[in-house]
Amino acid sequence: MSENTNKVTGSGRVKRGMAEMLKGGVIMDVVNVEQAKIAEEAGAVAVMALERVPADIRAQGGVSRMSDPDMIEAIQAAVSIPVMAKARIGHFVEAQVLQSLGVDYIDESEVLTPADYENHIDKWNFTVPFVCGATNLGEALRRINEGAAMIRSKGEAGTGDVSNATTHIRTLLREIRRLSSMREDEIYVAAKEMQAPYELVREVAETGKLPVVLFTAGGIATPADAAMMMQLGADGVFVGSGIFKSGNPAQRAAACVKATTYFTDAKVVADVSRGLGEAMVGINVADIPVPHRLAERGW
Amino acid sequence: MSAYRIGVLSLQGDFREHIRSVEATGHSGFGVNRAQEISTLDALILPGGESTTIAKLAQSFGLFKPIKEAIAGGLAVYGSCAGMILLAREIEGAGVGQESFGGIDMKVRRNAFGRQVDSFETDIDFAGIEPAVRGVFIRAPWVESVGAGVTVLASVSTDSGMHPVAVRQGNLLATSFHPELTQDSRVHRYFIEEIVAKTRR
Numbered sequence: 001m002s003e004n005t006n007k008v009t010g011s012g013r014v015k016r017g018m019a020e021m022l023k024g025g026v027i028m029d030v031v032n033v034e035q036a037k038i039a040e041e042a043g044a045v046a047v048m049a050l051e052r053v054p055a056d057i058r059a060q061g062g063v064s065r066m067s068d069p070d071m072i073e074a075i076q077a078a079v080s081i082p083v084m085a086k087a088r089i090g091h092f093v094e095a096q097v098l099q100s101l102g103v104d105y106i107d108e109s110e111v112l113t114p115a116d117y118e119n120h121i122d123k124w125n126f127t128v129p130f131v132c133g134a135t136n137l138g139e140a141l142r143r144i145n146e147g148a149a150m151i152r153s154k155g156e157a158g159t160g161d162v163s164n165a166t167t168h169i170r171t172l173l174r175e176i177r178r179l180s181s182m183r184e185d186e187i188y189v190a191a192k193e194m195q196a197p198y199e200l201v202r203e204v205a206e207t208g209k210l211p212v213v214l215f216t217a218g219g220i221a222t223p224a225d226a227a228m229m230m231q232l233g234a235d236g237v238f239v240g241s242g243i244f245k246s247g248n249p250a251q252r253a254a255a256c257v258k259a260t261t262y263f264t265d266a267k268v269v270a271d272v273s274r275g276l277g278e279a280m281v282g283i284n285v286a287d288i289p290v291p292h293r294l295a296e297r298g299w
Numbered sequence: 300m301s302a303y304r305i306g307v308l309s310l311q312g313d314f315r316e317h318i319r320s321v322e323a324t325g326h327s328g329f330g331v332n333r334a335q336e337i338s339t340l341d342a343l344i345l346p347g348g349e350s351t352t353i354a355k356l357a358q359s360f361g362l363f364k365p366i367k368e369a370i371a372g373g374l375a376v377y378g379s380c381a382g383m384i385l386l387a388r389e390i391e392g393a394g395v396g397q398e399s400f401g402g403i404d405m406k407v408r409r410n411a412f413g414r415q416v417d418s419f420e421t422d423i424d425f426a427g428i429e430p431a432v433r434g435v436f437i438r439a440p441w442v443e444s445v446g447a448g449v450t451v452l453a454s455v456s457t458d459s460g461m462h463p464v465a466v467r468q469g470n471l472l473a474t475s476f477h478p479e480l481t482q483d484s485r486v487h488r489y490f491i492e493e494i495v496a497k498t499r500r
Contacts, residue, residue: 007421014418017437017480021347021380024311043356045311045349055338060387080394080409081349082438104415104438255361259358261310261332 010127015149017137018129019215020212022082026217026226028255029240031072033078035249042253043268046082048103048238049075054111054158054294055241055280062114066094072101084131087204089298090116099128105131105150108143110297111157111240120298123147133217135168135295137175138194141204144212145197151210153234154295155218158241160282161205164295165229169216173233178203218295221246221279223259223272230263239274247277280290303341303495306331306422308366310356312381316479324491325485326342327419331490337365342495344374345382347437351394351408353381370402372460374496375470376452379486383407383473386438388455391443404446411441411462411475425453427493428485430471434464434476442466 008014025045025228030036031053039047044060051067052060066087076083076106082104088106088107094115098106102225108121123130134140140151147246179190182205191201203211216229219240224235237260243253255272262268290296302325307317309330321328321344328344331337343366345353357363370376370386378386389403392409415438423434431452434455434490445451453465453474464475472494478486 007419009417010421011420013435014420014437016479017435018415018418020313020316020480021437023313023315024309025352026350036394040351043352043397045352070426081351082415101415102334102414102416129415131315208481246445257352258359262360276329 012149013131015152016212016228017275018065018082019131019150020129022215023213024261025236026253026260027067027236027238028243029238030075030244033074035244036079036083037076038250038255039131040079040081043257044081044253046084046235047075047105048084048086049103050086052140053159053241053244055245057111058158058292061088065112066091066097068102072098075087076102086112087121087203089114089122090119092121092144095121095130095202099126103128108132108148108153109175110294111135114297120146130167130217133295133298134172136171136194137179137204138196138296140172140210141194141196141200144210145200148212150215152215152217154265154298155216155220156285156288157218157294158219159219159285159288160245161243161278161285162221165218165220165225165246166232166286167230168218168295169229170233172214176204177281180208212240219285220256222276222281223255223269227263227269228259234245236260242261242280246281252262252276252279302326303385303491303499304329305342306340307344308332308353308357308362310348310360310362311352312346313461313477313479314332314346317344317346317379317487320479320484321458324488324495326491331372332360332362334361334365337362337369339442340374341499342377342491343369345378347380347382347479350381350384351397352400353455354385363398368399370400370471373470373476373496373498375490376402377472377490377494379474379477379479380437380439383475386471386473396450401472402427402432402471404411404449405466406443407440408443409440410438412439412457414438419464421455423453423455423464425486427452428489432478432485433481433491435480436476437450439464467494470494
């Protein structure tokens with residue numbers, strides 16, 4: 001029988017493969033054990049453990065940081081599904097701490113206050129995989145070049161306004177389609193223009209897709225929002241403030257899960273949308289001054 | 300041999316990768332997520348993903364009973380990772396209320412190798428497949444114990460001893476690892492030639 005020959009942890013296949021297992025699913029923001037249990041019970045594929053959901057970060061202001069390890073460990077102990085946690089952009093020590101806690105994925109997230117306005121975390125140095133936000137293809141490929149094993153379009157977190165999520169997933173996928181139609185000698189300039197490594201740009205042009213799983217996030221508040229993101233081509237969705245800032249979180253969470261699976265079936269989306277109660281109140285992205293928009297963080 | 304129609308349960312997880320692996324063997328692979336589709340299949344694959352999520356969606360959309368009955372009726376079924384958990388008679392570390400279709404007389408332990416930082420890939424000696432296959436284990440389960448009718452096809456050694464990671468009972472096949480994440484379709488071919496072909500003429 002097998003000796004463990006050639007055994008490797010933290011390989012690209014293992015990190016990216018973890019995201020493959022999340023596809024077609026909903027990842028939910030939770031701030032305590034009770035919410036994590038509700039999310040698991042509703043069929044979430046993973047939970048994102050954080051101290052405050054983006055809507056509260058936005059309302060309360062101040063510097064927003066990695067969560068308390070006690071809180072993350074309590075959630076890890078309470079649920080059997082994967083537990084993710086956020087580190088500040090560029091804060092590699094927060095990432096080291098999260099890896100030592102055994103979180104299943106680290107989100108290097110613009111929702112927290114950046115710790116470095118020049119460099120992101122060198123994610124190749126870690127065994128734990130990272131997901132990073134992006135608003136366009138160049139940004140996505142820069143993150144992948146730094147070792148991100150999963151990308152999520154940013155949207156505008158904590159608003160319940162899906163318009164930026166729509167813009168970002170459309171932009172990413174449109175830029176991929178555009179690359180696929182290019183002549184080989186045009187790829188060089190395309191790489192220069194999107195400020196992304198030529199090798200990755202060429203890979204996307206050849207395969208017609210990102211080399212990692214692409215979720216969408218930021219403003220998704222209803223089952224119909226989730227289904228729209230899936231129809232636009234996302235592999236899955238993050239729902240942050242949208243669930244636990246609504247009137248009936250358990251029911252809304254389950255509804256988002258079902259709509260994400262049966263995203264092409266309007267009858268299912270209609271059925272799960274019935275009697276959900278109040279959605280999160282929300283803020284129009286247009287009413288937020290540009291310097292306060294989280295999607296502007298990261299580069 | 301004509302092409303078999305192999306459905307991949309498409310509720311959540313890496314069902315597209317399984318479809319691609321089936322197609323690489325020359326057979327017809329496609330997603331299924333409606334109860335009435337189950338009885339039309341030559342075989343079913345339960346993909347990797349989150350076993351709690353897949354089980355809940357199967358319950359909500361009326362797929363649980365038809366799949367359980369199809370398994371009892373002798374349908375050829377292959378499950379990887381979450382799919383292995385769904386084929387187990389008993390689950391160690393199950394989520395609250397988590398149920399399985401059952402079919403294989405085994406107890407599996409969820410997330411047995413640890414959390415994602417412990418996920419790994421390694422070469423696996425698989426009885427009936429030469430040379431070794433590359434096993435990709437992601438928050439993978441292992442088999443704790445098996446009944447008399449279960450054949451162990453592959454095991455890995457860990458600090459706590461040898462644990463089965465590929466098993467077969469009758470028309471059912473389960474692996475802890477994900478052959479669908481590699482370009483090697485020999486495990487799918489094994490399923491089709493050794494199991495599906497013998498249930499269909």
